Amino acid sequence: MRESSAVRWARRVVLTLLTVFTVLPLYVMVVSSVKPLRDVQGAFHWIPTHVTVRPFVDMWHTVPLGRYFINSLVVSGCATVCSVIIAIFTGYAVSRYRFAGRGTFMTAVLSTQMFPGILFLLPLFLIFVNIDRYTGITLYGSRLGLIITYLTFALPFSIWLIAGYFDTIPRELDEAARVDGAGPMRTLFRVILPVAAPGVVAVAIYAFMTAWGEVLFASVLTDHATRTLAVGLREYSNQGQVYWNEVMAASLVISLPVVVGFLALQRFLVHGLTAGAVKS
Amino acid sequence: MSRTVTAPGEAPSRAPGAPAHRVRRPRRALLPYLLVLPALIAELAIHVIPMLVGAWMSLLHLTQFFIRNWTAAPYGGLTNYRVAVDTNGPVAKDLIHSFLITVAVTVLVVALSWMFGLAAAVFLEKPFRGRGVLRTLFLVPYALPVFTAVITWRFMFQRDNGMVNALLSDELHLAHGHPFWLLGGNSFVAIVVVNVWRLWPFAFLTLMAGLQSIPGDLYEAAAIDGAGFARRLRSVTLPLLRPVNRVLLLVLFLWTFNDFNTAYVLFEQPPADADMISIHIYNASFLTWNFGLGSAMSVLLLAFLLVVTLGYLGAGRLRSRHA
Numbered sequence: 001m002r003e004s005s006a007v008r009w010a011r012r013v014v015l016t017l018l019t020v021f022t023v024l025p026l027y028v029m030v031v032s033s034v035k036p037l038r039d040v041q042g043a044f045h046w047i048p049t050h051v052t053v054r055p056f057v058d059m060w061h062t063v064p065l066g067r068y069f070i071n072s073l074v075v076s077g078c079a080t081v082c083s084v085i086i087a088i089f090t091g092y093a094v095s096r097y098r099f100a101g102r103g104t105f106m107t108a109v110l111s112t113q114m115f116p117g118i119l120f121l122l123p124l125f126l127i128f129v130n131i132d133r134y135t136g137i138t139l140y141g142s143r144l145g146l147i148i149t150y151l152t153f154a155l156p157f158s159i160w161l162i163a164g165y166f167d168t169i170p171r172e173l174d175e176a177a178r179v180d181g182a183g184p185m186r187t188l189f190r191v192i193l194p195v196a197a198p199g200v201v202a203v204a205i206y207a208f209m210t211a212w213g214e215v216l217f218a219s220v221l222t223d224h225a226t227r228t229l230a231v232g233l234r235e236y237s238n239q240g241q242v243y244w245n246e247v248m249a250a251s252l253v254i255s256l257p258v259v260v261g262f263l264a265l266q267r268f269l270v271h272g273l274t275a276g277a278v279k280s
Numbered sequence: 281m282s283r284t285v286t287a288p289g290e291a292p293s294r295a296p297g298a299p300a301h302r303v304r305r306p307r308r309a310l311l312p313y314l315l316v317l318p319a320l321i322a323e324l325a326i327h328v329i330p331m332l333v334g335a336w337m338s339l340l341h342l343t344q345f346f347i348r349n350w351t352a353a354p355y356g357g358l359t360n361y362r363v364a365v366d367t368n369g370p371v372a373k374d375l376i377h378s379f380l381i382t383v384a385v386t387v388l389v390v391a392l393s394w395m396f397g398l399a400a401a402v403f404l405e406k407p408f409r410g411r412g413v414l415r416t417l418f419l420v421p422y423a424l425p426v427f428t429a430v431i432t433w434r435f436m437f438q439r440d441n442g443m444v445n446a447l448l449s450d451e452l453h454l455a456h457g458h459p460f461w462l463l464g465g466n467s468f469v470a471i472v473v474v475n476v477w478r479l480w481p482f483a484f485l486t487l488m489a490g491l492q493s494i495p496g497d498l499y500e501a502a503a504i505d506g507a508g509f510a511r512r513l514r515s516v517t518l519p520l521l522r523p524v525n526r527v528l529l530l531v532l533f534l535w536t537f538n539d540f541n542t543a544y545v546l547f548e549q550p551p552a553d554a555d556m557i558s559i560h561i562y563n564a565s566f567l568t569w570n571f572g573l574g575s576a577m578s579v580l581l582l583a584f585l586l587v588v589t590l591g592y593l594g595a596g597r598l599r600s601r602h603a
Contacts, residue, residue, distance in 0.1 A: 007509045011403040015414060018400055021477065022418055028443050029432045040435075044446035086318045093315035105316065112327045114585055116538040118558045119578040120330035122571050123337060127330060152326040155319060184311060213425035215541040216562075230427045234548075244435050251428035262423035263416055266485075 033249035040244040055249035059236075062246055067225075068232035069254075075143050075228060076211035079150035083158055083207045084200065086151070091162030092188050096174065106163075109156045117216050124149065125220055141223035149217050154207035161206070165199035166192060202268035205261045212258055229254050331582075338576035344569035353572070360576035371564070375577060378560035381553065385468070386536040389475040393532055394525075396476065397483025401491055402513065415488070422481035430545040433474045437461035437546075462547055467554035475542055479532060490524035491517070526596050530589065537585065557581060 032040055033055055035048040059065055094102060128140035139145030169192055177187040193200065215230045222228060233250060236243045338360055340346075346353035366372045400418055404411055421429060436443040439458050448455045461470045494517065502512045540558040543550050550559055561581065565574025 004509065014399050015403055018396060019414065019417065022421060022481075024443070025429065025432045025436060025477065026420060028436055029428075032435065041441055043450075044441055044443045086322065089315040090319040093312040097312035097315075099309075099312040099316075102312075105320075109319070109323060112323060114534045114538075114589060115327065115331065116558055116578065116581050116585070117540060118538075118561045118574075119334055119582055120327060121562075122565055122574055122578065123330035123333035124326065126337070126571065127333060148322075149326055152322045155322060159319060209423070209425070213427060213541075215427050215544060216558075219544075220566075230425070233427055233431060234545075244438075244441070247431060247435065251431060255424050255428045258425060259420060259423045263419065266416075266419060 029248050033252050035245045055245040059246040059250045063235045068229045072228040075146045076208050078147045079211045080207040083151040083154045084204050087158035087162045090159045091166050094163040095166035113156050143226050150211040154210040158203045161203050165196045169195050198268050202265045205265050209258050334575045338579050340572045342572035360573045364576050378555040378557050382557040388472050389536045390532045392476045393480040393483045396480040397487050400484045401487040419481050426541045427545050465553050467551045471554040486528045490521050494520045
């Protein structure tokens with residue numbers, strides 16, 4: 001198949017425009033993070049007057065970024081571990097057993113994805129406040145409340161992805177394990193999980209990204225001590241002065257781990273995405 | 281989960297209070313339900329029960345005086361709904377304005393994201409030098425945490441020290457002076473651009489994967505029949521992408537329509553021209569602490585989304601039956 005020169009030119013133009021559109025903000029983020037403060041407060045220049053790493057040092061003092069980092073890590077980490085474990089058990093049941101209500105369950109799980117967050121934010125806020133009042137268990141303003149909330153955010157998609165991966169693993173492996181005397185749990189942990197490991201890691205990355213980037217619930221359900229990065233990043237301004245270079249440096253440091261993780265595992269995610277899209 | 285302590289083959293107890301011997305060797309019929317139980321509890325606790333509570337709240341006069349003791353809030357019947365849709369009142373006027381803005385933003389964002397995604401996926405289908413680099417680069421906006429990406433745009437849209445005005449006015453001379461982007465009419469442009477920037481990579485990712493499932497000999501057959509690039513796109517690619525598009529467009533629609541994060545980080549208090557519905561309800565609830573009214577608005581929003589989603593899926597089913 002030879003392509004005409006018109007197609008070739010269309011490709012060049014389109015891909016160039018999309019590249020510029022994609023790269024501009026990334027360039028601004030990176031270049032502003034090494035600019036001195038007066039550079040980011042005056043008119044924008046493409047090249048810094050001089051390059052400095054001070055923003056990467058100062059950003060930890062202007063705002064208690066270290067504490068927010070730890071809060072975000074603890075909350076996202078715990079939410080990820082819990083949701084992946086739950087999704088593994090659920091995915092195993094859905095992939096390997098035909099039980100009453102299976103289809104309804106999967107549809108219901110997926111349909112929670114379409115609910116606007118604002119719909120259950122207000123009741124959840126009230127429920128947390130009232131649980132505290134009647135039982136003394138602090139969920140509002142605590143990391144625990146946020147962990148429980150976040151683990152359910154990643155859960156629907158994680159269940160669909162993991163069930164999809166398990167479906168691709170041949171049943172003959174289960175049969176062989178059963179003949180060897182392994183029970184269902186032993187089969188899951190010793191036979192299926194090792195084969196599905198890349199998929200499980202991809203799901204974990206997805207769950208972590210979901211929790212790491214959440215803003216709405218973090219801004220309502222956290223207090224001064226438990227604030228996460230999503231809320232804390234806004235604090236680099238006082239009396240109309242914004243430390244934009246430190247904001248960009250912090251953004252870079254916050255983004256790098258998840259971007260690298262995502263790009264490393266994107267093909268496993270793509271596989272799961274299309275499996276889900278074609279199935280439904 | 282201490283797999284080292286429990287003997288292999290033993291399920292860790294999933295059901296609190298269940299006798300241990302039942303858990304150790306559950307009957308086959310019971311096992312799948314035990315496995316599904318944790319997910320069920322989590323979904324019930326965070327999604328279903330709060331939703332029902334929200335529906336109940338929307339019937340109460342739940343103002344700031346009753347936050348800590350909301351069971352004492354007086355029952356108001358459909359009063360909140362009446363306030364929310366009474367077009368003579370200021371509350372409903374603002375809500376309808378916000379709804380229309382959200383519809384306009386959503387239509388533009390979904391259309392542009394899909395077009396960008398399709399263009400990139402089609403043009404990156406054939407191997408050429410630098411293809412892998414571009415493919416990875418295009419995915420970066422989707423991988424970035426929302427708030428770091430959007431705060432960068434917030435910086436770029438600053439009037440005096442932002443990149444957008446420097447580029448458009450000072451270098452390309454497309455705009456006169458330095459317009460505001462985060463205030464007034466331009467804020468509509470800003471929210472659309474930022475949403476497209478964040479979402480089109482997802483469309484690209486999905487369509488790219490969808491294209492991979494189209495067998496190559498179909499294209500060859502079409503090319504032998506003399507079909508050019510445009511004809512192959514129209515007669516082979518687009519029809520075969522229909523199942524992927526069906527889900528993709530719905531997901532893009534729901535994400536944009538429900539978006540809170542982008543508008544919130546970009547504006548904090550969005551101007552009227554970028555007043556996305558989620559953040560409008562958020563402000564209506566938390567600025568006035570009238571949770572009853574906010575819940576009524578949320579229920580109306582969910583009803584709208586349900587009607588659109590079911591109508592869309594139903595229409596798709598009809599069309600595929602006739603095809």
